[in-house]
Amino acid sequence: MSEADLLARFRSGDVRALARTITLVERRDPSVRDLEEALRSDASTPGVAGFTGAPGTGKSTLVDAVVTHLRGKEKSVAVLATDPNSPFTGGAILGDRIRMQRHALDGKVFIRSMGARGHLGGLSLATREAIRLLGAFGFDEVILETVGVGQSELEVAAVADTTVVVLTPNLGDSVQMIKAGILEIADVFVVNKSDLDGHARVAAELRAMMNLAPKRVWKPPIIATVATRQEGIEQLWSAVVAHRSHLEASGRAKELTEQRLRDETAEVAAELARRRARQALEDDPTLAERLLQDGTPYRTAEEILKRDANR
Ligand SMILES: Nc1nc2c(ncn2[C@@H]2O[C@H](COP(=O)(O)OP(=O)(O)OP(=O)(O)O)[C@@H](O)[C@H]2O)c(=O)[nH]1
Ligand SMILES: [Mg+2]
Structure with a gap:
């Protein structure tokens, strides 16, 4: 099913489309992002x-x-x-x-x-x-x-x-x-x-x-x-x-909403960084080799994050 189909079916109230979308979310599948953006309104x-x-x-x-x-x-x-x-x-x-x-x-x-x-x-x-x-x-x-x-x-x-x-x-x-x-x-x-x-x-x-x-x-x-x-x-x-x-x-409801959006953002950022680090170590054998030799995860992590920032 294409994303456009999924969105149309979701909007038409198709429960299977809802279930499918939740499965994507559960798998942490980034392809669901556009759909969520479209559904924001x-x-x-x-x-x-x-x-x-x-x-x-x-x-x-x-x-x-x-x-x-x-x-x-x-x-x-x-x-x-x-x-x-x-x-x-x-x-x-x-x-x-x-x-x-x-x-x-x-x-x-x-x-x-x-x-x-x-x-x-x-x-x-x-x-x-x-x-x-x-x-x-x-x-x-x-x-x-x-x-x-x-x-x-x-x-x-x-x-x-x-x-x-x-x-x-x-x-x-x-x-x-x-x-x-x-x-x-x-x-x-x-x-x-x-x-x-x-x-x-x-x-x-x-x-x-x-x-x-x-x-x-x-x-x-x-x-x-x-x-x-x-x-x-x-x-x-x-x-x-x-x-x-x-x-x-x-006023606690408003506080909670704000605090949770911040927490969620931090968690999502951590998730993205984790994904990128794994990818970088996979794509770059030299980096992975050096990590193994030096045993310095902190330095390697910083290097990966810096690289990302410069992209
Ligand atoms: N006597 C009695 N038994 C109950 C009551 N509510 C639930 N039970 C029984 O307690 C058992 C467990 O109920 P569940 O609803 O599965 O409990 P649960 O907390 O969801 O269980 P888990 O999801 O496995 O942690 C079942 O046999 C229910 O019938 C009640 O008010 N009185
Ligand atoms: Mg239960």
């Missing part, structure tokens, strides 16, 4: 809520319930499930796809997983681009789901407007298990599986922990849900909306 900014939490806490079930809630309000929703354990997915999401299958035939719901080949941070770059594409396609809301392992929840928090941290009464992932840093990134806490014993204790422990932490202007609410029964979902979404309003009213 279509861009509208969707609301972005990120859901993170330990494996099995019920994130996908919750997201599915939230999608149902939003569809009840006539909102269109895109779900991006990012899996830090699978470096490149090409859109396959097995388990999640099955769980969210009741929305499969709904044209106003788009679900896919994202991975990113290559370096750390590649996923958040790809996610940011995908969110812009989803906005251009016309989605009102974007929901991110990521398993809270490694640095993934920090990456989600860096991209989402509102970060929802999901806990449960069981699994021993109660408050003792909360990773350092999670208090700072959570805008809303959810105690899912509140049909199980111990949910009140988790909420109480969480409250106690928040009281010890440095005060924030926004105090993250704690919402009890039973995702499998669609319980607490309205309250959960109200909390997300309240947080959004807080960001707008406090």
